[in-house]
Amino acid sequence: MGAGISKTLEKRKERKDAEATNKLKNEQHEPDKVHQTSSPKADGLPIVEATVRSSAMSCDRGQIGYMPPDQHDADVHAEDAMANFPTTSDRKDMTSPKEHSEDTTIKPTAMSSDQGHMDVIVSKPSPEEHIEGVNARLHAMMSPQSQTAATTSDSLSPIAPAKLVSACDEGLAAKMRENETRNDTRDLGNTGGSHIFTGASNVTIYGGTFNASTNYVYGDNPSTAREHSVLSPADRLVIVKWLSDINFRAFLADNLRKRAAKTGMWIFKDGKFVRWKGRRKGVLWGTGMPGAGKTILASIIIEYFINLAKEKGRTCVAFAFCRYTEELTVEQTLSGLIRQILEDHPSTFAFIIPLYEHHTLRETRPSQTELLGVLNAIASSDLFDNTFCFIDGLDEAKSNTQFDLLDTVSQLPINFMFMSRPLPLLKDHVPEADFVDIIVQDADIEMLIEDKLRGMKALAKLLEKDGWREKVLATVLKKSDGMFLVASLQLDMLRSCMNIDSLRKALDCLPSGVDAMYSATMERIEAQGDPSVVKRALTWLVHTRQPLSMDELLHAIAVYPDTFKFNPELLLTTDILLSLCCGLVTYEPRSNMVRLVHYTAKDFLEPYLKREYPDPHSMMACTCVEQLLHHSLHVWINPDPDRYDDEDSHEASYQKHPFVEYAHKNWAPHSRQSISLPIPVGNFIRQCRSFIAYDDEGWSYPECISAVHVAACLGFHHLLHDWINPTHRTAAIFPPPPNFDIKARTAKGGQTPLILAAGRNRLETVDVLLKAEGIDPWCADNDGWTALMYASYLGYSDIVQSILRFRDTDCIAKYTDGDTRASGGEQAIIGVNITNRDGNSALSLAVLGGHAAEVKMLLGVEGIGVNQLTGSGATALMLASQNGEKPIVQLLLRHENIDVDIADPQGITALADALTRQHLEIAELLRVHGAREPSVDILEKELGKR
Incomplete structure (x- = not known):
C-alpha cells in the first residue's frame, strides 16, 4: 500500500509483535488451569473458548484433545496422544460419548462429568473423498514433529489464545507462531491468522452447554471458566476501552443531578411497568411530548434497577442515551451496553475476549451481528436471572438506527425499555411492546419548582410575601402545560424579578408552549x-x-x-x-x-x-483556521523524523489548547459546507507547508503535506481548479501557492495530489486533476501504488471509471516509446496492468478488496491481465477463490482468457485454494469450467502451511 498508510500500519504491527513477544516471555504458567481460545478465520470457522483441567494436550490440524489429569501421567508425550486420534472411519461411527478406560491415554470422544473436564473433537469435513485422505495423512506428517515434545501441564500458558504450541517442540512452536500472523491473502496486510480449527466444519463438543452466535461459540457459564481470571485490572481496562469510548454512566450522573427530589415515583406503581419488571423478556415503551421529562424519568428508573441489582444480585443492567448531537450507530450503542456489563460483571469478559482477539489482530471493529451475539450469549447464560436494558431518546437517533435498535429486541432474551416522543411509524415494528404515556404529574412540577427556587435565593425571598409562592406555582403549572422544560425556562424568566410589581408583570406575560418560550x-x-x-x-x-x-x-x-x-x-x-x-x-x-x-x-x-449568521459554517471554518494559524499547525514540525506522525505531541497540544483538536479535525468539513469557500480558509490552505490533514471521519494522512496535497486529499476542487487555471479575478482572491505543481510528491510517501484524491474518494477533485495539462494518472507512489490501485482496492467505482476513461497522447507516448497512435483500448490499458512493490495490479487489489463492481470494470478493459501473477505467484482467480468471493469468481470465469489451472510456485491452484478453505460452491464453479483436480500431496502441503 502507499507509504503513508502502509508504513504506519507496519510500525503499529511491529510494536504489537514486540509487545506480544515480551508478554509471552513474561507470562506465569498455571499448571492445572488451561485457557484456550482460537481466533476465527475469515471463512467463518468457530471459536471455542473453554477452561479445562489437563495434564497433557496434543494438537494437529484435524483434531484437538484434552486429557484429564487422572487418566495419564504428566510426562505423556505428544506422540502418545497423537496415536489415539481416531481415523476418518472412526469418526464416522462416533454417535455418543464413551467412558474412558483406566489404561488408555485419551479417547477424544470420552466425557466424564464427575471429572470436570471436556474433550473437544474437531473433524475434517469430507465433501470430497481425497480431502479425507489428506486429513489422515496430515496426522502422520505432523506427528514426528511432536514426538520430542513433552506435554506437561506446566508447559501450558493460561493466556495463550490461539497458540496451542506448548504440546509441540520449539521448531513447531515457532512455525505455529509464524502461522498465527500468516497473511491469508498472501499479498496484503495483516488480515488473517492461524486457526486451530482451520479446515474444520463439523465440531463436536462433549460436556457443557454451548451457545452459538455467528462465528463464535460461548460456554454456558463463564463465571466458572473465569473463576481464576487471567485478566488483570489493567488488561480489562484495555479491552473495555477498545470496545467503546462512550461513557453512558457520565450521562446518567448528569441527568440525576438535574432531577428534583422525589419526582417520578409514579412510574413504579404503574401496572404495565410492574408486569414488565416481572418478566424475563419484554418491551416497555414510554412515550411523551417534548419536554415532558422523559430523560430524567428514564434516569430515575435506571438508578432504581442499578440499586436493585446491588441488593439482589444476578440482575444485569445496561443503558444508553441517544442524543441528537452525537448520532451514535447501532454498533456504538451496543458496544456501550456491553462495556457496562463488563465493568459491572468481570466474569463476562469470557464472552468478549474471542471478539477482541479476532479484531485486534486484524485492526477491524466488531459488526452489529457480532455484538448482538455477545449480548445474546450473556443474557442466555446462567449468570443472571434477568437482564434489563434501557435506551432513552430513541427519537433523537437516526431513522436507520431506530429501526435497527428495535430489531434487536426480538433477537435478545432481554427486558428492554425505550423512551421517546411518539413515533407512529415505528409503533408496529415491535407489536409485543406495552406503551406507557409519560405525562408530567402536577406534584412533580411542584417539586421541580420548589427545587429550583432553592437555587434562586432572591426570588424565593420575594415569594414569601402575601401568598405569592402559591400564585407562582399555580401560574407555572397552568402555562407549562405539563412540560418540565417549559416550567424550568419560565422560572428562569422570573429569576430577575426584584420586586412584586416586576413579578406580577412577568407572570402576566409568561408564555405558554415551547416555541413561545424560546422566543421570549x-x-x-x-x-x-x-x-x-x-x-x-x-x-x-x-x-x-x-x-x-x-x-x-x-x-x-x-x-x-x-x-x-x-x-x-x-x-x-x-x-x-x-x-x-x-x-x-x-x-x-x-x-x-x-x-x-x-x-x-x-x-x-x-x-x-x-x-x-446566514452562512454559519463559514464563520465556524474561519474560527477553526485562525486557531490553527494561531498555534502554527500549518507549518507543524515533526519532532521525530523517523515517524510519520507524532500522536503524543498532537495530544499534548490538544490538552494545552482545548479548541485546537476540534479545529484541526473539523475545519475542512465546515469549509466544504460553507456556501462558498471563505477567503481566510483559502489563505490558510495556501500557507500550509507541513500540515497533518484530518478528514471528515477522523482519518488522518500521517505525513506532513503541503498546500496542493491538502487541497487534493480534503476535496477543495474549486480551489485546485483556480490554481490550475488562474484568471485575473481568481488570482487576486486565491493566488496559487509558491512553487505550485500538480505532480508534486509528498516528502516520504511519494504520493501525488491525484493519488491522495483517489484514495479519499474525492471524485470532483480527481476530475479536475485529470483535466490538468501534464497529469500522469499512472504515476505511482514510493510503494508502487497508483491512483487506480487505491480506488480499485477501496471500492471507489466512480473514480475507477474516471481514470479508465483518461486519454492523453503525451502521457501515452511516455509509456509506448513515443508512439502516440495507440487505439482507445490500448490507451486505457497503459497503466491498468502496472503492479506495485508487492506485485499487485489494480485487478488483484480489487479482488482483495472484495469489490465486484470494480473487478467488472477492469475486466472490461481490452488487454487486462486477467491471468497476471502477483508477487507471491497468485492470480486474481486464486485470490478470489481463497477469500470465498463467489461473485468475483463468476466474473473472472466469464472472461475469455481466463486460465483456471495456473498454479503458484508451491503448485497451489484456484481449486486447491477453494477446497482447502472449504469454499465448495466456488470449487464446483471451477470444476464446471474444467479445472484439474489437485493431488493429495498438494492439498496436504497447503493444509500443512495453515
Whole structure:
C-alpha cells in the first residue's frame, strides 16, 4: 500500500509483535488451569473458548484433545496422544460419548462429568473423498514433529489464545507462531491468522452447554471458566476501552443531578411497568411530548434497577442515551451496553475476549451481528436471572438506527425499555411492546419548582410575601402545560424579578408552549448588552460536528467577530456564559460537556440565528483556521523524523489548547459546507507547508503535506481548479501557492495530489486533476501504488471509471516509446496492468478488496491481465477463490482468457485454494469450467502451511 498508510500500519504491527513477544516471555504458567481460545478465520470457522483441567494436550490440524489429569501421567508425550486420534472411519461411527478406560491415554470422544473436564473433537469435513485422505495423512506428517515434545501441564500458558504450541517442540512452536500472523491473502496486510480449527466444519463438543452466535461459540457459564481470571485490572481496562469510548454512566450522573427530589415515583406503581419488571423478556415503551421529562424519568428508573441489582444480585443492567448531537450507530450503542456489563460483571469478559482477539489482530471493529451475539450469549447464560436494558431518546437517533435498535429486541432474551416522543411509524415494528404515556404529574412540577427556587435565593425571598409562592406555582403549572422544560425556562424568566410589581408583570406575560418560550428567551438575550457572543455560542451548539466541552466552546467564542482571531483575554467563565444564555444551554460538570437544553431548541434556533449568521459554517471554518494559524499547525514540525506522525505531541497540544483538536479535525468539513469557500480558509490552505490533514471521519494522512496535497486529499476542487487555471479575478482572491505543481510528491510517501484524491474518494477533485495539462494518472507512489490501485482496492467505482476513461497522447507516448497512435483500448490499458512493490495490479487489489463492481470494470478493459501473477505467484482467480468471493469468481470465469489451472510456485491452484478453505460452491464453479483436480500431496502441503 502507499507509504503513508502502509508504513504506519507496519510500525503499529511491529510494536504489537514486540509487545506480544515480551508478554509471552513474561507470562506465569498455571499448571492445572488451561485457557484456550482460537481466533476465527475469515471463512467463518468457530471459536471455542473453554477452561479445562489437563495434564497433557496434543494438537494437529484435524483434531484437538484434552486429557484429564487422572487418566495419564504428566510426562505423556505428544506422540502418545497423537496415536489415539481416531481415523476418518472412526469418526464416522462416533454417535455418543464413551467412558474412558483406566489404561488408555485419551479417547477424544470420552466425557466424564464427575471429572470436570471436556474433550473437544474437531473433524475434517469430507465433501470430497481425497480431502479425507489428506486429513489422515496430515496426522502422520505432523506427528514426528511432536514426538520430542513433552506435554506437561506446566508447559501450558493460561493466556495463550490461539497458540496451542506448548504440546509441540520449539521448531513447531515457532512455525505455529509464524502461522498465527500468516497473511491469508498472501499479498496484503495483516488480515488473517492461524486457526486451530482451520479446515474444520463439523465440531463436536462433549460436556457443557454451548451457545452459538455467528462465528463464535460461548460456554454456558463463564463465571466458572473465569473463576481464576487471567485478566488483570489493567488488561480489562484495555479491552473495555477498545470496545467503546462512550461513557453512558457520565450521562446518567448528569441527568440525576438535574432531577428534583422525589419526582417520578409514579412510574413504579404503574401496572404495565410492574408486569414488565416481572418478566424475563419484554418491551416497555414510554412515550411523551417534548419536554415532558422523559430523560430524567428514564434516569430515575435506571438508578432504581442499578440499586436493585446491588441488593439482589444476578440482575444485569445496561443503558444508553441517544442524543441528537452525537448520532451514535447501532454498533456504538451496543458496544456501550456491553462495556457496562463488563465493568459491572468481570466474569463476562469470557464472552468478549474471542471478539477482541479476532479484531485486534486484524485492526477491524466488531459488526452489529457480532455484538448482538455477545449480548445474546450473556443474557442466555446462567449468570443472571434477568437482564434489563434501557435506551432513552430513541427519537433523537437516526431513522436507520431506530429501526435497527428495535430489531434487536426480538433477537435478545432481554427486558428492554425505550423512551421517546411518539413515533407512529415505528409503533408496529415491535407489536409485543406495552406503551406507557409519560405525562408530567402536577406534584412533580411542584417539586421541580420548589427545587429550583432553592437555587434562586432572591426570588424565593420575594415569594414569601402575601401568598405569592402559591400564585407562582399555580401560574407555572397552568402555562407549562405539563412540560418540565417549559416550567424550568419560565422560572428562569422570573429569576430577575426584584420586586412584586416586576413579578406580577412577568407572570402576566409568561408564555405558554415551547416555541413561545424560546422566543421570549431570545428577546431577553437580545436585550442584554452584547448578545453577539451568546449568538455565536448558540450557533456553535446548533451546527457543531461533534459534542463540545465547555472549554472548547469558551475558546471557540473568544474571538474578534470581524477577523475571527483568537484572544485569550476574551475568554468568559462558565458561570457567566450560562447566565448570558438564559437557560438555553445546559452544562454537565461530570462529563464537562455543554449542549442545548433540549433538541427542540435546535429546531427553533437554527432559522432564528441565520439572521445573524446566514452562512454559519463559514464563520465556524474561519474560527477553526485562525486557531490553527494561531498555534502554527500549518507549518507543524515533526519532532521525530523517523515517524510519520507524532500522536503524543498532537495530544499534548490538544490538552494545552482545548479548541485546537476540534479545529484541526473539523475545519475542512465546515469549509466544504460553507456556501462558498471563505477567503481566510483559502489563505490558510495556501500557507500550509507541513500540515497533518484530518478528514471528515477522523482519518488522518500521517505525513506532513503541503498546500496542493491538502487541497487534493480534503476535496477543495474549486480551489485546485483556480490554481490550475488562474484568471485575473481568481488570482487576486486565491493566488496559487509558491512553487505550485500538480505532480508534486509528498516528502516520504511519494504520493501525488491525484493519488491522495483517489484514495479519499474525492471524485470532483480527481476530475479536475485529470483535466490538468501534464497529469500522469499512472504515476505511482514510493510503494508502487497508483491512483487506480487505491480506488480499485477501496471500492471507489466512480473514480475507477474516471481514470479508465483518461486519454492523453503525451502521457501515452511516455509509456509506448513515443508512439502516440495507440487505439482507445490500448490507451486505457497503459497503466491498468502496472503492479506495485508487492506485485499487485489494480485487478488483484480489487479482488482483495472484495469489490465486484470494480473487478467488472477492469475486466472490461481490452488487454487486462486477467491471468497476471502477483508477487507471491497468485492470480486474481486464486485470490478470489481463497477469500470465498463467489461473485468475483463468476466474473473472472466469464472472461475469455481466463486460465483456471495456473498454479503458484508451491503448485497451489484456484481449486486447491477453494477446497482447502472449504469454499465448495466456488470449487464446483471451477470444476464446471474444467479445472484439474489437485493431488493429495498438494492439498496436504497447503493444509500443512495453515
